[in-house]
Amino acid sequence: MTGPSGRRARVVVLDYGSGNLRSAERALARVGADVTVSDDLDAALAADGLVVPGVGAYAACMAGLDRVGAAPVVRERVAAGRPVLGICVGMQVLYELGDEHGVRTAGLGVLAGEVRRLAAPILPHMGWNTVRPPAESVLFAGLPADTRFYFVHSYAAKADLDAGDTVGEHGEPFAAAVERGALAATQFHPEKSGDAGAHLLTNWLATLS
Numbered sequence: 001m002t003g004p005s006g007r008r009a010r011v012v013v014l015d016y017g018s019g020n021l022r023s024a025e026r027a028l029a030r031v032g033a034d035v036t037v038s039d040d041l042d043a044a045l046a047a048d049g050l051v052v053p054g055v056g057a058y059a060a061c062m063a064g065l066d067r068v069g070a071a072p073v074v075r076e077r078v079a080a081g082r083p084v085l086g087i088c089v090g091m092q093v094l095y096e097l098g099d100e101h102g103v104r105t106a107g108l109g110v111l112a113g114e115v116r117r118l119a120a121p122i123l124p125h126m127g128w129n130t131v132r133p134p135a136e137s138v139l140f141a142g143l144p145a146d147t148r149f150y151f152v153h154s155y156a157a158k159a160d161l162d163a164g165d166t167v168g169e170h171g172e173p174f175a176a177a178v179e180r181g182a183l184a185a186t187q188f189h190p191e192k193s194g195d196a197g198a199h200l201l202t203n204w205l206a207t208l209s
Contacts, residue, residue, distance in 0.1 A: 001112060003168055008032060008033060008034040009032075009034065009048045009049060009205050009208040009209060010033075010034045010035075010046075010047050010048045010049075010170070011028055011033040011034065011035040011036075011043075011047055011048060011049040011051060011159065011205075011208070012035070012036055012037075012038050012040075012043050012044045012047040012049075012050050012051070013025050013028070013035060013036070013038070013051045013053060014036045014038070014039070014044055014050060014051065014052050014070055014074075015037050015038055015039040015051070015068075016039060016059055016061075016064040016065050016067065016068045016070050017064035017067065017068070018053055018054045018055055018060075018064055018089070018090070019052060019053075019056065020053045020054075020055045020057045020087075020088070020189070020191070021037045022037070023110075023191045023192065024051055024053050024087065024123065024155050024191045025037050026191070027190065027191035027197065027198065027201060028051070028191075028201060028205075029197065030200050031201045031202045031205060032199075032202070032205060033049075033205055035159065039068050039070075040100045041068070041069060041070060041073050042203060044077075045073050045076065045077065048083065048208040048209075049083040049084070049085060049204070049205070049208045050073075050074070050077055050082070050083065050084050050085070051084075051085045051086075051087065051090075052084060052085070052086045052087070052090035052093070052094075053087045053088065053089075054086070054087065054088050054089030054090035054091070054092065055088060055089055055091045055152075056089060056092060057089075057100060057156055058089060058093060058098030058100050058105055058107070058115060058155065058181050059098065059100065059103055059105040061089045061090070061092075061093050062093055062098070062105050062106070062107060062108075065093065066110075071108055074094075074108055074110070075108060075109075075110060077182075078110045078182070078183050081109075081181060081182045082182055083181050083182045083184070083204075083207060083208055084182065084184070084185075085185065085186075085204055086183075086184075086185035086186070087185070087186055087190065087191070088152070088153060088186075088188070088189055089153075090185070091157075091175075091177075091178070091185035091186060091187055092107070092115040092155065092156070092157065092187075093107045093108055094107065094108050094110050094111045094178075094183070094185055095107045095108075095111045095112070095113050095114060095115050095157055096109045096111070096112060096113060096114060097108070097114040097115070097117040098114070098155070099114060099115065099116050099117075100115075100117070100155060100168065110183065111157070111180070111183075111185075113157050113175075113176060114157070115155050115156060115157050116155060116156075116157050116158060117154060117171050118125040118153075118154060118155065118156055118158070118170055118171050118172060118174060119171050120138050120170050120171025120172065121171065123154040124152055124153055124154040125151050125152070125153055125154065125171075126151065126152050127150070127151065127169065128148040128149065128150055129148060129151055129168055129169075129188075129201045130145075130146055130147065130148055130149075130168075130172060131147075131149060131150065131166050131168045131176040131177065132145075132166060132167045132168075132176075133166040133177065134163070134164050134165070134166065136164070137166060137177075138178060138179060138184075138203060138204075138207060139166075139177060139179055139184055139186070139200050139203050139204060140166065140177075140203070141202065141203055142199065142203070143196060143199055143200070148193075148196065149176075149177075149186075149188035149189075149190070149193045149196055149197065149200075150188055150189050150193045150194075150197070151168070151170070151187065151188045151189070151191040152189065153187060156168075156174035156175060156177040157174060157187075158172060158173065158175070161174075161175055162175075162178070164178075164179060164180075165177070165178050166178070166179075168187065168188075174187065174190060175187060182207070184204060185209075186187075186200070
């Protein structure tokens with residue numbers, strides 16, 4: 001997607017040892033981003049948009065961010081109002097704390113709250129599900145209310161949901177997406193969500209110009 005100058009938005013998918021990098025890269029390229037996968041912190045800081053992906057365990061993802069020194073970069077971008085998009089565990093680590101199997105791990109702390117195991121009869125929550133975005137959502141603008149997105153997770157931010165959060169439900173309500181100015185995140189995988197995910201990523205790219 002091009003901005004007023006005709007230049008495509010430059011997006012870095014942060015490579016810190018987590019999986020799912022190439023599918024995020026391909027999805028962003030398909031909707032018009034000038035996208036690279038990189039662990040270069042200068043590039044991550046300078047990009048129009050930074051994507052923080054994540055699969056697997058909360059503690060492992062935080063360890064990966066710390067190993068490449070990326071945690072301060074994410075915090076600096078958020079503090080400066082520079083666009084960041086977290087995906088799946090990349091969303092979860094934005095919170096203050098993750099609690100998995102009794103292991104409590106400090107997160108990036110740019111979102112208030114904790115990530116905990118869902119109280120649901122079947123886990124992981126895997127497959128397509130609807131969400132309830134707020135009326136003022138930018139990410140979900142133009143999408144019908146019954147739009148489904150693809151989830152794969154057993155943990156989520158649950159308590160004290162903000163009135164502006166997009167809510168999903170699997171056993172109990174949880175934060176399916178958040179939008180805080182230039183900071184956005186989704187618990188689902190937009191890169192695996194077909195046309196709906198492409199629409200959401202297009203909406204996000206439009207905020208970078």
